[in-house]
Structures are given as structure tokens and as C-alpha cells.
């Protein structure tokens with residue numbers, strides 16, 4: 001609980017408009033899991049309460065179901081990413097008046113970037129192979 005409140009206060013001291021909380025791990029993170037909650041339900045409620053006392057909203061980074069549910073029940077204004085969103089959680093989101101901030105665009109851009117990089121590497125390797133082959137023939 002103290003960890004959650006300290007985090008909220010730290011952002012408050014920086015005059016943040018919105019407190020973004022990692023309700024779950026990230027999908028691209030190496031050491032955490034997008035299906036695991038990063039804060040307990042009580043901690044998330046404390047963060048939302050602390051933020052609302054200062055007139056700030058809480059944006060919840062959530063991928064997995066447990067974190068999405070916990071963030072919504074705590075009163076987070078937005079659910080960011082929501083990669084593993086279910087119909088049931090959509091109903092809860094509507095009931096709580098929360099907003100969904102999908103980030104599919106980010107994943108698509110990453111994928112395009114990776115594909116572009118792989119194509120570049122293939123082209124480079126073909127060129128290098130050609131050069132080495134040609135050099136050896138001299």
C-alpha cells in the first residue's frame with residue numbers, strides 16, 4: 001500500500017495531469033508478465049483514491065484480464081492496451097464509465113519496423129555474400 005501511495009505522490013509532485021499505473025506487466029517486457037497484476041486490488045484502489053483527491057485521473061496500463069478487472073473495479077478512468085479484453089470486461093468497462101485506449105497501432109508499427117529491418121538485413125547479407133563470393137573469385 002505504501003508503495004502505491006508513494007508512486008502516486010511522486011507523480012503528483014511533478015504536477016502530472018494523469019497518473020498512469022502499471023496494473024499488469026507489459027507484453028514486450030522481458031521480466032514481467034502481461035497476465036500478472038503488478039498491484040493488489042487494495043493498492044490500485046488507494047492509487048485511484050489518492051489521485052482523485054488531487055483532481056487527477058488514473059490511466060491503467062493493462063493487458064491481462066485480472067489487471068483490467070482490478071483497474072476497473074478500483075475506478076481507473078482509462079484502460080490502456082487491453083490486449084486480452086473479454087466481453088465480460090467490456091460490460092464492466094461500460095458499467096464503470098471507463099474508456100478504452102487501444103494501442104494496436106503501436107504493435108502494427110513495431111511489426112512493420114521489424115519486418116522492414118529483417119528485409120534490410122536480408123538485402124545486406126545477400127550483398128555481402130555476393131561481394132565475398134566475388135572477392136574469392138579474384
Ligand SMILES: [Zn+2]
Nearest residue numbers: 061062080081
Ligand atoms: Zn502502457
